[in-house]
Amino acid sequence: MKKVLVSIFLVFTSFLMNAQYTEIINSKRPGFSESPYSVGTDVMQFETGLYYRDQNKNQLDVSSKTIGGELFFRYGKFLEKLEFNAKIAYQRDKVQNSFNLPYKGSGISELTIGAKYLIYQQEYIDKSKEIRSWKRKFSFDKKRLIPSVGVYAGVNTNFLGNDYEDPDGISFKGAILLQNDLTDRFVVLTNLIADNITSDNNYYKYIITATYAISNKWSFFIENQTRYQKSHKPKVNNGAGLAYLFNKNLQLDASIRTNFFADYSYTYSSIGASWRLDKHSDEVIRKSSVAKPLYSKKYSRKKRGNIFSRIFKKKN
Template identity: 65%
Template sequence: MRRVLLLFLLFSYSFIVNAQYTEIINSKRPGFSESPYSIGTDVFQFETGLFYRSSNNKVQPATPNTIGGELFFRYGKFKEKLEFNAKIAYQRDEILNTPNPNFNISGISQLTIGAKYLIYEQKYTDKSKEVRSWKRKMAFDKKRLIPSVGAFVGVNTNFLGKDFKENELTLKGAVLLQNDFSNRLVLLTNLIADKILSDSNEYSYIATMTYALNYKWSYFIENQGVFEKGFTPKFHFGTGLAYLFSRNLQIDASVRTNFFEDYSYLYSSVGVAWRLDRHSDEIINKNSPRAQLSKKSNRKKKGNFFSRIFKKKKRRH
């Protein structure tokens, strides 16, 4: 019985020290890229927003105006490194029908169900304890060039509106990378393969640089490239702001465009992220730019830009 209890305690400890949970909401919004870190066990999170898109693409069939809403639901269970999620989008498109009048279609345009897992977490040297050399304390940690790595696997379901239905179920996979260059500056890189096993398979990348202005405000810049078979590649650039309203609520806004003459593109979005926190562990995983700044003002809260920047805190025995 003692051996069983000892094994259980060892297992529990190894499970806890890898915790991904943070005291501040860990939101994917307002950027399109995603961190390799999960939200933590027994956390229910809802990230929703309204978007407007205007485009004039002469190569592909044009949808001059699109308005819609999306919901990204996230749930942590079983392991701290594991997260289940689902994304649903509803939109109304204006379809160009020259020389006839334009017409509209509407319905559920996306319903993807998947899971994310943190494969590798990069550790950084704690230079706050370095007192012998100012140069060593201020030197850049080369480990920060090696990213933390996560993976996403999902299924694009066919439970869509009649105007958006696909012929079959398709798969989606992504490699998620995160470089913490400092306590304020983070780079997220996503390499994505979408609509796998179909004739319209799509490959893309997203690179997002995030920076925390202070404990409450943060902003990002983002570049996205989309490569579809038979179509000209698309490259979009975006920026936006996020405001931490409370430890469980974030408000955001963003805008995107392209810099090419062959077609025009404008995308804008506003949204909120809210979580129902049922997490019971007493551990916080990663400090963030907001957390670093809050320490200076003797605050106990810890957070980050989109709460994507985490740092482990050792548990007291």
């Protein structure tokens, strides 16, 4: 798995710098995977939700029920390609074992601070203006098979509740973030993640998420997450969910997950919302022959979008 991570790590154009900002909110919820694109400069975004998790390890006769909440904060500054973020989660656990001795724990279970940067973005041919050839207009652009690539680096702090502290202290997290826009409606995200680096509890995982926009308001996703850890069997879960665009700055979502192993049952459900405070402004280009500043049409009109933004702009 290490060799894989080492060997490997929604329409847009560029003007002086590559645009990341979208006129419609672009959230990572309700999936676990993350896009390589940032929210854009001077944008603050809050992605929060409540979740319930039920696990049952039949071989050990141990079951646990968890209810919690999480907040993922994203902030764009300095560069369009750069994003700073932080995630905090609080949960309450109830664990039951074969001796019928229940255990309860609660507190901050995760506090991670990090940043991501887009190192390569794939450009696609705009076929909407193609009028001479029907075949060219509707043919598949092979460039869509080459993903846009981002990198993430973060620190898992140990400012956690007593029940969730890592004996090894702080640890590090790294990821390679890939995105393929296979069509204007269909997007595939692939994340390759190394977590708890420098800790005895380190592990590797990949997440593959396929998202499809049903309309300019609704989209759904399916997702596979597989985790590899030393001396443990791979843990696999699959999820599905819906997202609803309430307005350009607010998205609502719901999801559910499970696995299919006889010796280990797992269910997870969540509801949440994403909201942004948008203070983004386009770069002003000054020309000596013009008295007042002009905005670049390429930059302001062809901003990189998510599924919602592309469909919304098409219909308007």
